[in-house]
Amino acid sequence: MRVLIIEDDSALRLGLKRTLLSEGWQVDTVENGEQALAATATEEYDIAVLDLSLPKIDGIEVLKSWRSKGLKHSVLILTARDELQDRVLGLNSGGDDYLTKPFEAPELIARVRAIVRRRTGSMSKVLSLGEVSFDTESRELFHKDLRILVSPREATLLELLISSPGKAVPKSRIISGMSSWDSNFSANAVEIYILKLRRKLIDTGVSILTVRGIGYVLEVLA
Amino acid sequence: MKRLKEESLKRNLISTFIWLWVASALAATLGAFWLAGRSAQISFDRILKDDALALGTQIHWEKTGPVFAADPNTADYLIFDSLSPSRFTVINQEGKKLVGNATLELPKNSSQQKTGVPLFFDSSNENGNLRVVAIRLDSNLSDNYVWVIVGESQAKRDQISKELAAAIFLPAIGLAFLIVPLLLAGIRYGLAPANAINDAVSKRGINDLSPIPLSQVPDELKGLISHINDLLKRVEDAVAHERRFISDAAHQLRTPLAGIKLLVDDLLRTYQESPNSPPDSEVLTELSSSSIRVTQLVKQLLTLARTEGVNTIETTQIEIDALIEALQKHWDPIFIKAGKGLHIDSYFSEIKLIKIQSNFTLLMEVLNNLIENALNYGGNLVELSATIHEDRLFFNVFDNGEKLLPGDVEKMLTPFWRGMDSSKHGVGLGLPIAQKTCLLIGAKLNIQIGPQVKGTLITVDLPISNT
Numbered sequence: 279m280r281v282l283i284i285e286d287d288s289a290l291r292l293g294l295k296r297t298l299l300s301e302g303w304q305v306d307t308v309e310n311g312e313q314a315l316a317a318t319a320t321e322e323y324d325i326a327v328l329d330l331s332l333p334k335i336d337g338i339e340v341l342k343s344w345r346s347k348g349l350k351h352s353v354l355i356l357t358a359r360d361e362l363q364d365r366v367l368g369l370n371s372g373g374d375d376y377l378t379k380p381f382e383a384p385e386l387i388a389r390v391r392a393i394v395r396r397r398t399g400s401m402s403k404v405l406s407l408g409e410v411s412f413d414t415e416s417r418e419l420f421h422k423d424l425r426i427l428v429s430p431r432e433a434t435l436l437e438l439l440i441s442s443p444g445k446a447v448p449k450s451r452i453i454s455g456m457s458s459w460d461s462n463f464s465a466n467a468v469e470i471y472i473l474k475l476r477r478k479l480i481d482t483g484v485s486i487l488t489v490r491g492i493g494y495v496l497e498v499l500a
Numbered sequence: 501m502k503r504l505k506e507e508s509l510k511r512n513l514i515s516t517f518i519w520l521w522v523a524s525a526l527a528a529t530l531g532a533f534w535l536a537g538r539s540a541q542i543s544f545d546r547i548l549k550d551d552a553l554a555l556g557t558q559i560h561w562e563k564t565g566p567v568f569a570a571d572p573n574t575a576d577y578l579i580f581d582s583l584s585p586s587r588f589t590v591i592n593q594e595g596k597k598l599v600g601n602a603t604l605e606l607p608k609n610s611s612q613q614k615t616g617v618p619l620f621f622d623s624s625n626e627n628g629n630l631r632v633v634a635i636r637l638d639s640n641l642s643d644n645y646v647w648v649i650v651g652e653s654q655a656k657r658d659q660i661s662k663e664l665a666a667a668i669f670l671p672a673i674g675l676a677f678l679i680v681p682l683l684l685a686g687i688r689y690g691l692a693p694a695n696a697i698n699d700a701v702s703k704r705g706i707n708d709l710s711p712i713p714l715s716q717v718p719d720e721l722k723g724l725i726s727h728i729n730d731l732l733k734r735v736e737d738a739v740a741h742e743r744r745f746i747s748d749a750a751h752q753l754r755t756p757l758a759g760i761k762l763l764v765d766d767l768l769r770t771y772q773e774s775p776n777s778p779p780d781s782e783v784l785t786e787l788s789s790s791s792i793r794v795t796q797l798v799k800q801l802l803t804l805a806r807t808e809g810v811n812t813i814e815t816t817q818i819e820i821d822a823l824i825e826a827l828q829k830h831w832d833p834i835f836i837k838a839g840k841g842l843h844i845d846s847y848f849s850e851i852k853l854i855k856i857q858s859n860f861t862l863l864m865e866v867l868n869n870l871i872e873n874a875l876n877y878g879g880n881l882v883e884l885s886a887t888i889h890e891d892r893l894f895f896n897v898f899d900n901g902e903k904l905l906p907g908d909v910e911k912m913l914t915p916f917w918r919g920m921d922s923s924k925h926g927v928g929l930g931l932p933i934a935q936k937t938c939l940l941i942g943a944k945l946n947i948q949i950g951p952q953v954k955g956t957l958i959t960v961d962l963p964i965s966n967t
Contacts, residue, residue, distance in 0.1 A: 287755045289790035292782065293762025300769065331751060333918075358751035358758075379751075380758035383765045 280304040280455050284314040285329040297383045302417050302430035304458040311335025322454045323351045330357040338371050345372035352393040405440045408483045408498040412440050421482040435471050439496040446489040513687045529672045536664045548633045549618040551579040552650040561639040566646045568599040584653035591647050604649040629654040693718040709736040748916040756790045763787050800929040807936040813859045821852035845885035858941050866937045869930040870958050874899035895960040904949045
């Protein structure tokens with residue numbers, strides 16, 4: 279999952295980034311509204327963690343701009359203003375949830391997960407296909423009750439594929455989901471991780487198939 | 501202990517009106533009684549005089565002297581009174597009684613009484629208290645004259661007085677029973693709009709600062725209610741300003757605290773995962789700078805809080821020399837470390853002996869905040885200069901930073917405003933603190949930006965105490 283953090287306070291920005299990185303997500307950070315609009319103009323994100331009080335362009339304006347342009351990524355609003363009218367304004371402007379500063383890291387992570395689950399329509403933290411299941415919180419892969427060790431990047435790739443079972447996930451989407459500005463992924467790198475994951479899924483009853491010209495699909499073997 | 505009587509508009513009006521009414525009613529009835537009594541006395545006296553003149557017509561002047569022509573019965577008919585029997589005597593100039601049904605004496609001053617002019621007097625004899633009239637009638641033929649004296653009982657007049665008193669005082673007392681309730685109803689009706697306003701204001705919640713509608717307010721109270729509405733508006737503005745300030749202060753404190761919390765949690769997590777690895781230097785650096793920002797913010801919030809509610813401050817004579825030396829000592833190393841320049845105008849050496857009457861600590865607070873503001877938000881050069889005009893000294897803090905918009909001057913004095921680039925150092929409280937502190941020391945803060953001035957020029961205007 280790829281996350282964009284928009285926060286002008288450098289300490290909080292770094293804290294958010296490290297907290298979300300520890301979950302195995304790809305994280306980009308910007309410090310004002312102008313940079314946020316520029317980032318979303320060129321990159322695709324699953325969720326944005328947006329501070330409302332931003333220099334140059336206010337957070338609410340950024341949010342409205344995203345929604346007016348049809349950008350549908352989830353938005354978790356971060357703000358120190360906890361008055362009702364602020365919360366209502368943020369949610370009415372297109373925010374998915376609201377978190378008041380200061381907050382605990384587990385609450386931040388839980389809210390990000392909940393928003394993404396709502397967005398993808400999945401109500402369970404465990405995504406399953408055939409005899410394979412993937413816990414999106416602990417980021418662990420299981421075949422029946424047997425745990426299969428996967429690296430954070432393999433987990434991210436698996437999450438992308440198992441979130442759309444039976445449907446081809448475009449290679450560009452995979453590249454975007456596994457990249458951040460700190461670590462840019464290439465198409466070759468994606469193929470390497472596909473290969474690694476295929477090996478780990480042998481004898482599990484599911485496999486990653488290549489859809490030529492499009493991307494990859496996770497399917498149950500007949 | 502003497503208990504103060506509570507003021508009540510209704511009570512005051514009732515007592516004032518009642519006492520006024522009682523006093524005026526009493527004066528009116530007494531006056532009416534006196535006038536009616538006097539009028540009755542005059543009428544009775546006139547009748548008494550007419551009786552005496554009627555008797556006088558019966559005097560015939562013969563050569564031998566005066567003769568009373570009528571018989572005694574006719575004389576009684578001439579002065580008949582149904583209420584009380586009248587008494588009369590006719591005496592000649594020697595005092596000999598010619599006719600009469602009683603003996604009536606002349607008063608001592610009767611000798612000077614002119615002819616035909618009635619002399620009224622009160623007399624008391626065996627017939628009781630009498631009102632008497634005496635008229636001297638002269639002869640046309642000789643120097644002879646007679647006195648016709650007629651008296652009537654005072655009881656008749658007392659009876660008339662009692663009847664007059666009953667006729668005047670009883671209706672007045674009866675009127676009181678009608679007037680007092682009408683007066684009370686009138687006062688209640690007159691005070692109804694004021695009571696309605698009082699009830700409406702009493703029923704308002706303690707936090708209701710909306711203006712009181714003036715449509716139902718009587719003209720006499722409109723000035724008062726308008727003034728209260730003005731005060732309510734000012735209180736509402738002050739509360740909104742306070743709420744906004746607290747909200748801003750909370751935001752300014754919560755944000756770095758949230759960052760510190762996440763970074764500390766991150767350090768703990770990485771330590772638990774690999775206890776032997778050194779902590780991430782980026783995290784430590786951010787923690788350090790964030791802690792400094794929070795410390796600075798708390799310090800400035802406390803400074804701002806200290807300036808609230810202070811009315812009097814101690815002042816001393818401050819030498820410019822000492823002030824500049826303290827500023828240079830504090831700021832030179834900071835500017836060197838920041839790679840910026842602080843230029844202090846040579847004019848200060850010329851005016852170093854000038855003294856200003858102010859508070860050294862607070863004046864330093866103002867200048868320190870202005871210089872810090874210029875350092876954080878200005879360009880690479882900050883200039884501190886002074887000018888003297890008449891009996892005023894002007895400290896000028898100029899920076900060659902980015903050109904601001906005219907509307908930014910007001911924003912610069914708004915707490916927590918940090919320009920469009922909040923990544924810069926500072927918490928946005930320096931100028932509001934400087935402005936409030938200037939008010940405390942009787943100085944004025946003036947900000948100039950725009951076409952005339954490149955960068956920002958902030959001036960502190962102070963009175964010179966002694967040159």
